[in-house]
Amino acid sequence: MDQEMKKRRTLSLIALVALVLGAGLTARLQSAGKAPQKAQAASKAPRKAAAARQPATLALVNGRIWTGNPAQPWAQAVAIRDEKIIAVGTNAQIAAASGLLTQRVDLKGGFAMPGFNDAHIHFGGGALRLSQLDLNDANSLEEIQSRLKKYAEENPGAPWLLGYGWQYSWIPGGLPTRQDIDRVVSDRPVYLTAYDGHTGWANTKALAAGNVSALSKFAGIGEVVLDADRVPTGILKEGAQGLVRAKIPQPTREERRDALRRALQLAASLGITSIQNAGGDRSDVELYHDLLERNQLTLRVSVAISVGPKTTQQDIARIAALAREFSGPRLRVGAIKMMMDGVIETHTAAMLEPYSDRPESRGSSPWTQEQANNVVAWADKAGLQVMIHAIGDRAVRMALDAFEHAQKENGKKDSRFRIEHIETLAAADIPRFAQLGVLASMEPIHADPATIDVWAKAAGPERTQRAFAWRQLEKAGARLVFSSDWPSCISVSPFRGVHNAVNRQTTDGKPPGGWIPEQRVNLETTLAAYTRAGAYAAFEEQIKGTIEPGKLADIIVLSADPFKMRPGELHTLRALKTIFNGNVLYEVAP
Ligand SMILES: [Zn+2]
Known part of the structure; x- marks a missing residue:
C-alpha cells in the first residue's frame, strides 16, 4: 500500500511538472509576439524563440475546426507537440510550426472540434x-x-x-x-x-x-x-x-478491468475524451488508476464519491484526502455525489405537487433538508465540489436551498455547485441557478420523445412546459452542461444527445416540430455544453475543453460538419478520428 501511495505521489508529481512546463510554454508562446516590457524579459527572448521553433509532433491541416474558444471560434489547422496544442490558425501558420518529423493529417475540409466530455456518466456500470x-x-x-x-x-x-x-x-x-x-x-x-x-x-x-x-x-x-x-x-x-x-454474483476486479477496456474502446469510437463519473468509491478510483499505470486509460476521468444522508463530517474529510491523492489531468477525484430523489416515471422523484396520474403521491427524498444542508456545507468547506441528483421540482428546490445555505455558511466562492438531471423545476427556481452560480447538468438524451410518454403522464401538462428546460435555464443565465448518464439512458452516443438538444425529436423526426420545442437549444450552445462547459464543470477549463494553445490535445474529427447539416440529420454524425493526449487513438475511413 505504501509503495502504491508513493507511486501515486510520484505520478502526480510528474503530472504537476508536466503541467507547469506546459503552462510555461503557453506563456512563452503567447508572449513571443509582444514587445518585451522589461530588460529581464528581453534577455530571455532568444530562448523563447528557440522553444517556439521546436516543431509540432502532429499537425491537422485543411480543416474546418470549431475550437470552442470564443476568442477564435474557427480555424483551419492545429499544431500539437506531445500532449499539448501549441498553435491554432491557418495552414500557413501551422506549417511554420511544423518540421520534418511532424505527422501531418490532411483533414480535406473535414470538421474537427474538441473531444466530448461526458459530464455525468456511470462508466464502470456501463x-x-x-x-x-x-x-x-x-x-x-x-x-x-x-x-x-x-x-x-x-x-x-x-x-x-x-x-x-x-x-x-x-x-x-x-x-x-x-x-x-x-x-x-x-x-x-x-x-x-x-x-x-x-x-x-x-x-x-x-x-x-x-x-x-x-x-x-x-x-x-x-x-x-x-x-x-x-x-x-x-x-x-x-x-x-x-x-x-445483492445476490447477483459480483464481477472480479479482472472482469471489471476488462469491461472498462471494452468501454474505453467504445468511448474512443464516439469521440468521448473525458468522462465524469457521477458516483463511485475508492475501489472505482483504484481500478482507473490500474489502467492509468498500464498506460491504458484512454480518456480523462473524474470520479465523484457517492455519499448519503448518514454521511458524517469525518467521511467528508476522508473523501477530501482522496481528492488530494488523485488530482491529475488523467484521473481525479473532486466531488461528492448526492441522490436527492428518484425518477418521475416510477413516482419516486420528489415533487412540490402530487403526480398527475397518482394524486395521492408526490414522491419523497431520502434526505431531510437539514441533512442535505450539513453534508453540502461540510463538503464545500473541505474544498469538494457537490453534485446533486435532483429530478423532481421539490428535490431541485432542496438542492438549491442546500447550496444557498452553504454560501451563507462558507461565504460565496467559486464552488461550482451542480444539480444533475433537473427534469422538472418550479418557474420560481429558474433564476436561482444563475444567482447561486449553480451549474445545470442535464442529459438531452433523456428528453428523447420516444421515451417520454410515461414521464409526461406522471408530470402532467403544467409541469411538462418546463420539462428538461434547457432553453429557459440558458436564457436565465444558467450554465448548461450536457452528458449521457450512461448506462441509465437509451444511448451513450453524444451524437444522439446533440440531436435531441437541437431538435427534441426522435431520430425519425417525431413529433413534427419537436417535443416542447421552446426548450431546444442551438448547436453552438449544445457543443459548448458537451466540451468547454464540461471542463468548467470539473474545474479543468484551464487545461482542456477548447482547441487553443496550451490546452491538452483532445480533438475529434467528424463525418460531417454539424453546422452545415440539416438539424434532423445530426444523429447520423460519427467520429472518424479521435485524438487523445496528442495521439491518434481511433480512426476509421470516412
Ligand atoms: Zn446518473
Whole structure:
C-alpha cells in the first residue's frame, strides 16, 4: 500500500511538472509576439524563440475546426507537440510550426472540434453492461422475450442472465411481471434493469434468490410492487432493487478491468475524451488508476464519491484526502455525489405537487433538508465540489436551498455547485441557478420523445412546459452542461444527445416540430455544453475543453460538419478520428 501511495505521489508529481512546463510554454508562446516590457524579459527572448521553433509532433491541416474558444471560434489547422496544442490558425501558420518529423493529417475540409466530455456518466456500470442483454429499441414485450430467449440459448452456462434498456411505455398497462420472463426463462434467475436504471424486473427465480416478499426491508426510497394477493410482481423500484442485485454474483476486479477496456474502446469510437463519473468509491478510483499505470486509460476521468444522508463530517474529510491523492489531468477525484430523489416515471422523484396520474403521491427524498444542508456545507468547506441528483421540482428546490445555505455558511466562492438531471423545476427556481452560480447538468438524451410518454403522464401538462428546460435555464443565465448518464439512458452516443438538444425529436423526426420545442437549444450552445462547459464543470477549463494553445490535445474529427447539416440529420454524425493526449487513438475511413 505504501509503495502504491508513493507511486501515486510520484505520478502526480510528474503530472504537476508536466503541467507547469506546459503552462510555461503557453506563456512563452503567447508572449513571443509582444514587445518585451522589461530588460529581464528581453534577455530571455532568444530562448523563447528557440522553444517556439521546436516543431509540432502532429499537425491537422485543411480543416474546418470549431475550437470552442470564443476568442477564435474557427480555424483551419492545429499544431500539437506531445500532449499539448501549441498553435491554432491557418495552414500557413501551422506549417511554420511544423518540421520534418511532424505527422501531418490532411483533414480535406473535414470538421474537427474538441473531444466530448461526458459530464455525468456511470462508466464502470456501463462497461459491465456491454456483455449483458441489450433491450434498447426492443419496443415491445414480445421482442424483449424473443431477445431474452436467444440470449439464454447463447449463454447456456451463465448462472444469472442480466439485461437492461427496457422502457415503461412498451408494456401495455405500464409495468411487466415476473411471469412475463418465466414464460421464456424459468430455469435460472433473470434480472432486467429499466433504461433509466431506477427499476428492476425479476423473474420468479431471481425474486427467490433475493428472498423478496411483501415484508422485505430495503434501504432508501422504493417499492416491492405487489399483486392483488400481496405477492411480488417482479418489479422492484429504486432501493428495492438492492434485494435482488445483492445476490447477483459480483464481477472480479479482472472482469471489471476488462469491461472498462471494452468501454474505453467504445468511448474512443464516439469521440468521448473525458468522462465524469457521477458516483463511485475508492475501489472505482483504484481500478482507473490500474489502467492509468498500464498506460491504458484512454480518456480523462473524474470520479465523484457517492455519499448519503448518514454521511458524517469525518467521511467528508476522508473523501477530501482522496481528492488530494488523485488530482491529475488523467484521473481525479473532486466531488461528492448526492441522490436527492428518484425518477418521475416510477413516482419516486420528489415533487412540490402530487403526480398527475397518482394524486395521492408526490414522491419523497431520502434526505431531510437539514441533512442535505450539513453534508453540502461540510463538503464545500473541505474544498469538494457537490453534485446533486435532483429530478423532481421539490428535490431541485432542496438542492438549491442546500447550496444557498452553504454560501451563507462558507461565504460565496467559486464552488461550482451542480444539480444533475433537473427534469422538472418550479418557474420560481429558474433564476436561482444563475444567482447561486449553480451549474445545470442535464442529459438531452433523456428528453428523447420516444421515451417520454410515461414521464409526461406522471408530470402532467403544467409541469411538462418546463420539462428538461434547457432553453429557459440558458436564457436565465444558467450554465448548461450536457452528458449521457450512461448506462441509465437509451444511448451513450453524444451524437444522439446533440440531436435531441437541437431538435427534441426522435431520430425519425417525431413529433413534427419537436417535443416542447421552446426548450431546444442551438448547436453552438449544445457543443459548448458537451466540451468547454464540461471542463468548467470539473474545474479543468484551464487545461482542456477548447482547441487553443496550451490546452491538452483532445480533438475529434467528424463525418460531417454539424453546422452545415440539416438539424434532423445530426444523429447520423460519427467520429472518424479521435485524438487523445496528442495521439491518434481511433480512426476509421470516412
Ligand atoms: Zn446518473
